[in-house]
Amino acid sequence: MSQQSAQKSAMGKWAFKNWYPVYSPAVFNEVLVGEAPAEEAGKLVNRTIGVTLFDITKDLSHLTIKLTFQIDRVEGDKAFTRFKEMELARDYIRSLVRRGSSKVMVIQDVTTSDGAVLRFEVLAVTTYRCSTSRKRGIRAAISSRLSEVTANADFATLVRDAAMGKLSISLMEAGKKIYPLRKAEVMKLKVIRYPTKPGEAKKAEITVAQTQ
CATH class of the missing domain: 3.30.479.30 (Band 7 domain)
Structure with a gap:
């Protein structure tokens, strides 16, 4: 397969994916922290997303605090997460x-x-x-x-x-x-x-x- 064909094939796969907004856990106020692609909602479960506490609070002093959330459920077109890990930069x-x-x-x-x-x-x-x-x-x-x-x-x-x-x-x-x-x-x-x-x-x- 040529490089051009491979690129078209990859683009075709993305064309069939939906993008789901991902929200932080309730303990972090369920704010929007990103988007995740998937062919169907069920495939999002257990996927992780990394953010900083700054992404939630907008406080510059929180840039060094890294958070990992795990998607544990999808309701409609929204993906909700649970806390998995916190680590300092x-x-x-x-x-x-x-x-x-x-x-x-x-x-x-x-x-x-x-x-x-x-x-x-x-x-x-x-x-x-x-x-x-x-x-x-x-x-x-x-x-x-x-x-x-x-x-x-x-x-x-x-x-x-x-x-x-x-x-x-x-x-x-x-x-x-x-x-x-x-x-x-x-x-x-x-x-x-x-x-x-x-x-x-x-x-x-x-x-x-x-x-x-």
Whole structure:
């Protein structure tokens, strides 16, 4: 097959696809985040889409927060998603770790009040280089606070608080009681298991910037 014929064949395949608007999960206010092509609606289910929190809030400080959503249902011509993963941009993470400081990592699975299991990866960066024993203390303090704040929280609340930085502030406060910290961030959040208990979908209290 010639290159020209191959191009025509590829164009023909796209001609038969429909484009479906894709919306963020209820916890992120169900805003339009993109479009996805498919020959039929059912083929969209389980497909993922990557955006930044900025795409939802229009807040420039959220450009470094990457979100992955997974399409879990299609209603009419609209595709709706569920939260799958959050991760900070690598360039931003690299900017946090400076010479003369120490890095402390905490990886911990938590179970929400509605039966979901979430895996947190927390990065803490000290103001000055510290000893191994201090690192252990920081790790223990952050782990304890994470267990405390997630004990009675549901899936939507934890995802919202992690994305909007509320959880990072709480973990920072716990860690700096052991040793001065320059920063503490939820570096990554991944869904291991979705909620298993019935509950009403909750929309996040996320402020979306108004455009003129």
